[in-house]
Amino acid sequence: MNAVMPSPLPLIPAKLTMPGLPRGLLARPRLDEWLHRLPEVRLAVLQAPSGFGKTTLACQWARGFVGRVAWLQLHAGDNQPRQFGRYFTHALDRQLEYGCPLSLLLAEQGCEGVEALLTHVLAELPNEHEPLLLVLDEFEALHDRDVIGALRFFLRNTPSWLTLLVCSRSLPELGIADLRVKHQMLALDAEQMAFETDEVQALLDLGLPVAINREQIERLNRRIGGWPCALQLALQEVQTGRGMDLFLENLQLGHPCIRDYMREQVVENLPSATLDFLQSTCLLERFSAPLADHLTQGSNAREMLERLERSGLFIQAVDSQRQWYAYHPLFAGFLQSELRLRQPQRLPELHLRAAEALMEEGAPEEAARHAVLARDPQRLGQILQSHGRQFYRQGRLTLLQHCLELLPPASIAENPLFTLLQAWVLQNQLRFGEAEQWLMAGETELRHRYTDQEWLRIDADFKAVRAQIAIAQGDRPKAIALVQESLSCEPLVMRTSRVVAMSVLAEAHFVQGDLVQAQRQHEETERRAREIHASQPALWSMGQLSEIAIAQGLLQKAYSVQERALRYIEQEQLTAMPVMEFILRVRGQVLWEWHHLDAAEQCALQGIQILDGLGDRWLLQCYALLAGVAHARGQQGVCADYVGKLQSMLADDSYHIDWLANAHAVMLTYWDSTQDKEAIQQWLGTAPPLAPGSNHFAQYNGRNHARAYLALRQPEKAAPILQQLQVDAEHHGLVMDLNRNHILQAQLHWLREDRQLALDHLHEALSLASSTGAIGSFLRIGKLIISMLKTLQHERRLDELEAQRADRLIQLAQQQRDFSRAIRITLDEAVIQDIINRPDVPELIRHSPLTRREWQVLSLIHAGQSNEQIAEHLNVAPTTIKTHIRSLYQKLNITHRNEAVQLARSLLSKIQGE
Numbered sequence: 001m002n003a004v005m006p007s008p009l010p011l012i013p014a015k016l017t018m019p020g021l022p023r024g025l026l027a028r029p030r031l032d033e034w035l036h037r038l039p040e041v042r043l044a045v046l047q048a049p050s051g052f053g054k055t056t057l058a059c060q061w062a063r064g065f066v067g068r069v070a071w072l073q074l075h076a077g078d079n080q081p082r083q084f085g086r087y088f089t090h091a092l093d094r095q096l097e098y099g100c101p102l103s104l105l106l107a108e109q110g111c112e113g114v115e116a117l118l119t120h121v122l123a124e125l126p127n128e129h130e131p132l133l134l135v136l137d138e139f140e141a142l143h144d145r146d147v148i149g150a151l152r153f154f155l156r157n158t159p160s161w162l163t164l165l166v167c168s169r170s171l172p173e174l175g176i177a178d179l180r181v182k183h184q185m186l187a188l189d190a191e192q193m194a195f196e197t198d199e200v201q202a203l204l205d206l207g208l209p210v211a212i213n214r215e216q217i218e219r220l221n222r223r224i225g226g227w228p229c230a231l232q233l234a235l236q237e238v239q240t241g242r243g244m245d246l247f248l249e250n251l252q253l254g255h256p257c258i259r260d261y262m263r264e265q266v267v268e269n270l271p272s273a274t275l276d277f278l279q280s281t282c283l284l285e286r287f288s289a290p291l292a293d294h295l296t297q298g299s300n301a302r303e304m305l306e307r308l309e310r311s312g313l314f315i316q317a318v319d320s321q322r323q324w325y326a327y328h329p330l331f332a333g334f335l336q337s338e339l340r341l342r343q344p345q346r347l348p349e350l351h352l353r354a355a356e357a358l359m360e361e362g363a364p365e366e367a368a369r370h371a372v373l374a375r376d377p378q379r380l381g382q383i384l385q386s387h388g389r390q391f392y393r394q395g396r397l398t399l400l401q402h403c404l405e406l407l408p409p410a411s412i413a414e415n416p417l418f419t420l421l422q423a424w425v426l427q428n429q430l431r432f433g434e435a436e437q438w439l440m441a442g443e444t445e446l447r448h449r450y451t452d453q454e455w456l457r458i459d460a461d462f463k464a465v466r467a468q469i470a471i472a473q474g475d476r477p478k479a480i481a482l483v484q485e486s487l488s489c490e491p492l493v494m495r496t497s498r499v500v501a502m503s504v505l506a507e508a509h510f511v512q513g514d515l516v517q518a519q520r521q522h523e524e525t526e527r528r529a530r531e532i533h534a535s536q537p538a539l540w541s542m543g544q545l546s547e548i549a550i551a552q553g554l555l556q557k558a559y560s561v562q563e564r565a566l567r568y569i570e571q572e573q574l575t576a577m578p579v580m581e582f583i584l585r586v587r588g589q590v591l592w593e594w595h596h597l598d599a600a601e602q603c604a605l606q607g608i609q610i611l612d613g614l615g616d617r618w619l620l621q622c623y624a625l626l627a628g629v630a631h632a633r634g635q636q637g638v639c640a641d642y643v644g645k646l647q648s649m650l651a652d653d654s655y656h657i658d659w660l661a662n663a664h665a666v667m668l669t670y671w672d673s674t675q676d677k678e679a680i681q682q683w684l685g686t687a688p689p690l691a692p693g694s695n696h697f698a699q700y701n702g703r704n705h706a707r708a709y710l711a712l713r714q715p716e717k718a719a720p721i722l723q724q725l726q727v728d729a730e731h732h733g734l735v736m737d738l739n740r741n742h743i744l745q746a747q748l749h750w751l752r753e754d755r756q757l758a759l760d761h762l763h764e765a766l767s768l769a770s771s772t773g774a775i776g777s778f779l780r781i782g783k784l785i786i787s788m789l790k791t792l793q794h795e796r797r798l799d800e801l802e803a804q805r806a807d808r809l810i811q812l813a814q815q816q817r818d819f820s821r822a823i824r825i826t827l828d829e830a831v832i833q834d835i836i837n838r839p840d841v842p843e844l845i846r847h848s849p850l851t852r853r854e855w856q857v858l859s860l861i862h863a864g865q866s867n868e869q870i871a872e873h874l875n876v877a878p879t880t881i882k883t884h885i886r887s888l889y890q891k892l893n894i895t896h897r898n899e900a901v902q903l904a905r906s907l908l909s910k911i912q913g914e
C-alpha cells in the first residue's frame with residue numbers, strides 16, 4: 001500500500017500547540033459566563049472578522065478550562081483530507097488519557113477516507129473521560145467538502161465530555177442551526193467580542209505610560225469599534241496624552257498600518273465582484289439591499305450581503321430584521337480611502353446615486369449629505385426647498401451650512417427660504433454682520449416680487465432672526481421691539497419664526513433677571529414648538545426652563561424638566577441633534593452640584609458624542625464639566641489635561657459670557673488647588689469685565705473675580721464684588737447664586753479671620769443647601785471647608801437637615817484628594833516610615849518593601865498625575881517611571897492603576913485624614 005501512497009509530510013508541532021499568550025493581555029471576566037458553559041455544549045463558535053481576538057480568547061478560555069485542552073491550528077494545506085485526518089487524530093491522541101492508537105495508525109496509513117477515519121476515532125473514544133476542549137483555530141481556512149462533512153458527522157456523535165471550540169472568520173458550516181435549537185451550541189460574534197469602553201480603558205491603563213482621559217477613550221472606541229488590533233497599535237504608538245489625540249487624528253485620516261492590515265488580511269484575495277460591491281457601498285453610513293442595488297446598479301445585493309456577512313468581512317446587520325447593514329468604521333474608512341486613491345472619478349457619481357436612493361428611501365438628511373459631497377447645487381436646491389425647514393426644525397444647522405455653501409449666492413438671495421436659512425446658520429455661528437448682509441440682500445431681491453401683504457409676512461420671518469441676533473448681542477430693548485413686530489403678523493416662510501420670536505422674548509426676561517416671566521414665556525414657547533414638531537426650539541426652551549429652575553435654586557425641578565426633555569426625545573424618536581447636548585450639559589451641571597460625579601461625567605461624554613464632528617468650539621462646555629468632575633475626584637493629571645484643552649479652545653475662538661464664565665470657574669479652581677498664582681494673576685488681566693449680577697452668568701463671572709482675589713489672598717478686593725453680587729441675587733431671586741455667594745463670603749471672612757461673620761455666611765449657605773441640594777460648590781473651596789464646618793457644628797445650632805449635610809460634606813471633603821498636599825506628603829520620608837510602622841498596614845508592604853522612589857511614584861499616581869507628569873516631577877524619563885510602576889505593581893500584587901490609587905488612598909488616608 002505504501003508503494004502507491006506518497007509518504008505524508010511531517011506534522012508541524014507548533015500547529016498542535018496552543019500559542020503562548022503575549023504579556024499585557026486584558027482578562028475579560030465579562031465573557032467568563034461562556035467559558036463556564038463550555039462543558040455543557042458540543043460546539044462553541046467564536047466568529048468574527050480578522051483580528052477581533054478569537055485566538056486570544058480561545059487561549060484565555062483554554063487556560064481557565066477545567067479539563068484537558070487539545071489544540072489544532074488549521075491552514076490551507078489541511079483541506080487535504082489525509083493531512084487533516086492526521087493532524088486531527090494527533091491533536092486528540094495527545095490529550096486522551098489512553099490515546100487513540102488505532103485511529104492514529106489508520107491516519108498515518110492514510111488508506112481510509114476522512115469520515116471513515118473519524119468514525120474510528122469516535123469508536124475509540126471512551127464513554128467516560130474528564131472534560132476535553134478541542135480547539136480548531138482559523139477554521140475559515142477549511143473549505144474541503146469531505147473534511148467539513150466529516151467534521152459535521154463527528155460533531156453529531158461526540159461523547160458528552162468533548163466540546164469542540166471553533167475560531168473562525170466565516171460562519172462554519174457545521175450544522176449549526178440544528179445544534180442551536182437543541183441548546184448544544186454557544187456562539188460569540190464580533191459584537192460580543194468587541195472591546196467595551198471599560199475594557200479599552202483598563203487595557204490602556206495597564207499598558208500606556210500616560211493616563212488617557214475618559215473622553216479620549218470613548219472617542220477612540222467609537223473610531224475603532226472595539227477592534228483589539230487597533231488597541232495594540234495604540235499601545236505601541238501612544239506615549240503622551242497629546243499622542244493619543246494624534247493617534248485619533250491618524251485613525252480618522254486612515255492609519256497606514258491599518259490600511260496595510262486590511263489590504264493583506266481582508267481584501268487581498270476577494271473576487272473582483274465582491275470588491276466592486278464593497279467600494280460602491282462604502283460611502284454609505286448604513287444601507288439596505290435596495291439601496292445597495294441602486295448604488296451598484298445591480299440586482300443581487302441581498303445575496304451579496306448575506307454572503308459577506310457569512311464570510312466574516314467587517315460588516316454587520318444593524319437592525320434585528322437584518323434589513324440594514326453597516327461596515328465596521330475602520331473598514332469603511334479603509335474602503336473609502338482606497339476608492340479615493342484608486343478611482344476618484346467614481347466619487348461624485350456614487351454620491352449622487354446615494355443621494356437619489358436615500359431620497360427615495362425617505363432619508364433626506366443622509367441624502368443631503370451625499371448631495372453635498374457630490375457638489376450638486378441643483379439637487380441640493382431641490383432638497384432644501386422640500387426639506388430645509390425640517391432640517392432647521394431639527395437643528396441641523398451644520399448640514400444646512402454645507403448645503404448653502406454650494407448654492408450660487410444669487411439663488412439664495414432670490415429665495416426667501418434660502419435667505420432665512422442662511423441667516424439662521426450665520427447667527428448660530430455668531431457671524432451676525434454676515435447674517436444681516438444676507439437679510440438685506442434678500443430684502444432688495446425679494447421685496448418687489450411679493451405683494452405688500454405677503455412682504456409684511458416675510459418681514460415677520462426676517463425680524464425673528466434679527467431679534468435673535470439682537471439678544472445675542474446683548475441689545476435687549478432692540479430684541480424686544482423686533483419680537484413684538486415679528487409677532488404682529490403670521491410669518492409666511494417658516495412656521496418656526498413665531499416660536500423663535502417667543503423664545504427670544506423669554507430670553508430677554510431671563511437676562512434681565514425676571515425669572516417668573518421668563519419661565520412663563522418659555523413654557524408657552526415649548527407648547528407651541530411641540531405643536532408644530534419643531535423639536536429644536538422645543539428642546540431649547542426645555543433647556544432654558546431647567547436653567548431657570550437652577551437659578552431659582554430648584555435643582556430637583558430642573559432635573560425633572562430635563563427628564564421631560566429626554567422623554568420627548570424618545571417619544572419623537574429624535575436622532576442626535578446639537579441641542580440635546582445643551583440638555584445633557586445642564587443635567588450634568590446639576591449632577592455635579594449633587595456630587596453624582598459618574599453620572600455628570602456620563603452627561604458630558606454623551607454631549608461630546610452628540611457634537612462629534614461639528615467642530616471643537618462647541619465642546620467647551622462639555623470639557624468644562626469634565627474638568628469639574630476630574631477636579632472633584634482629585635484626578636490632577638486628568639483635570640490638567642482638560643484645563644489645557646479649555647485654554648487652547650478659548651485662545652482659538654470667541655464665546656458668549658455664559659460659556660466663558662463656566663470654563664473660567666473650573667480653570668480658576670484648578671489653578672487655586674495647584675497654587676498656580678501666576679495663571680490666576682494673568683487671568684485677572686484679561687478677565688471679562690464685571691456687569692450687574694442680574695442673571696446667572698453675570699453672577700458666575702463676578703464670582704470668578706472674587707475667587708481669583710481670594711486665591712491671591714486679596715480678600716479686600718473680593719469683598720465689594722461679593723457684596724454687590726449678593727444684593728443683585730437677592731433682588732432677582734437668584735437663589736442658587738445666593739447659595740454659592742454665601743459659600744465664598746464664608747471663605748472670605750474666614751481668611752480675614754472674622755470667624756463669626758464667616759460662620760453666619762456658612763450657616764446661610766448650609767440652610768439654602770437644604771433645598772438646593774448643593775454639595776459641589778462647597779467642596780470646590782477645598783479642605784478649608786472641613787475646619788469651617790467643624791467650627792460651625794461646634795458653635796452654632798444646626799437643624800437636622802443642616803447637620804446631616806454638614807456631616808456629609810465633612811466626610812466627602814476628607815476623602816477628597818488635595819493635589820498639592822498629596823505631593824508634599826510623598827516626599828516626606830517620616831510619613832512613609834509612619835505608614836510602614838502602623839499595625840494596620842497590609843502584610844505585603846512589610847514583606848516586599850517599596851523603594852523610596854516607588855513610594856514617591858505610588859503617591860503621585862494617587863495624586864492623579866500621569867506617567868508623563870510624574871516623570872517631569874521626578875526629573876526622569878517616562879520609561880523609567882514605567883519600570884517603577886511595573887515593579888510596584890508586582891510587589892503590591894496589583895494589575896491596574898485604579899488599584900494602585902485605591903491602595904495609596906487607604907494608606908495615605910490613615911495619616912492624611914483630618
Ligand SMILES: Nc1ncnc2c1ncn2[C@@H]1O[C@H](COP(=O)(O)OP(=O)(O)OP(=O)(O)O)[C@@H](O)[C@H]1O
Binds near residue numbers: 051203229
Ligand atoms: N484580551 C486582549 N487583551 C489585549 N490584546 C488583545 C486581547 N485580545 C486580542 N488582543 C490583540 O488583538 C490582536 C488580534 O488578536 P487575535 O490574533 O487573537 O485575533 P483573531 O481574531 O484570532 O485574528 P485572526 O482572525 O486574524 O486570526 C492581537 O494583537 C492580540 O494581542
